[in-house]
Amino acid sequence: QQQVKQSPQSLIVQKGGIPIINCAYENTAFDYFPWYQQFPGKGPALLIAIRPDVSEKKEGRFTISFNKSAKQFSLHIMDSQPGDSATYFCAASGNTPLVFGKGTRLSVIA
Amino acid sequence: EPEVTQTPSHQVTQMGQEVILRCVPISNHLYFYWYRQILGQKVEFLVSFYNNEISEKSEIFDDQFSVERPDGSNFTLKIRSTKLEDSAMYFCASKAGDAYNEQFFGPGTRLTVL
Numbered sequence: 001q002q003q004v005k006q007s008p009q010s011l012i013v014q015k016g017g018i019p020i021i022n023c024a025y026e027n028t029a030f031d032y033f034p035w036y037q038q039f040p041g042k043g044p045a046l047l048i049a050i051r052p053d054v055s056e057k058k059e060g061r062f063t064i065s066f067n068k069s070a071k072q073f074s075l076h077i078m079d080s081q082p083g084d085s086a087t088y089f090c091a092a093s094g095n096t097p098l099v100f101g102k103g104t105r106l107s108v109i110a
Numbered sequence: 111e112p113e114v115t116q117t118p119s120h121q122v123t124q125m126g127q128e129v130i131l132r133c134v135p136i137s138n139h140l141y142f143y144w145y146r147q148i149l150g151q152k153v154e155f156l157v158s159f160y161n162n163e164i165s166e167k168s169e170i171f172d173d174q175f176s177v178e179r180p181d182g183s184n185f186t187l188k189i190r191s192t193k194l195e196d197s198a199m200y201f202c203a204s205k206a207g208d209a210y211n212e213q214f215f216g217p218g219t220r221l222t223v224l
Binding site: 034036041042043044045046049089091096097098099100101102103 | 114143145151152153154155158166168201212213214215216217218
């Protein structure tokens with residue numbers, strides 16, 4: 001009930017490509033869905049977040065798509081760059097502590 | 111830009127020893143958290159703290175763990191008798207208020223238990 005399932009585990013794309021990372025949840029009480037970006041040796045940094053009253057949110061090159069009925073949400077990175085190479089975590093909460101997915105290691109190659 | 115800070119960045123200790131990990135949350139934040147991340151694994155919630163008391167804790171946060179806000183700025187995590195499996199990155203996080211769910215994470219303390 002508290003799990004957030006994230007896929008894929010790792011992803012390699014060419015520079016300029018559009019990596020897509022998917023997450024699914026079960027707990028319908030979740031109402032906040034952030035994505036965190038983590039570089040090696042650093043703490044997770046909030047990238048973008050969405051609430052279930054909208055189906056999409058864009059911030060710069062990052063877009064979250066949210067499907068409430070399917071209980072799924074995904075992160076799209078437009079025009080990916082080598083500097084986007086990092087581990088990405090989805091998470092969810094409902095006025096409760098964040099529950100994280102297992103992470104996706106993204107490599108963007110030039 | 112305000113940020114969460116943590117000290118030390120790396121702590122090495124012998125099994126059975128006590129360690130204290132320190133955090134300075136963002137100054138106007140009211141909610142404080144500790145998470146851990148075992149190498150290569152996901153971030154796991156340990157404990158949340160609000161109004162000078164624990165508001166929620168996970169099953170990981172057993173009697174060996176304690177948290178304290180000894181003054182107006184520091185937030186500490188103590189592990190009384192460390193075990194090998196306590197080796198992990200420990201992240202402190204804080205958020206402004208209940209209506210704002212954005213948690214800001216510190217850079218972490220790498221704890222190595224030998």
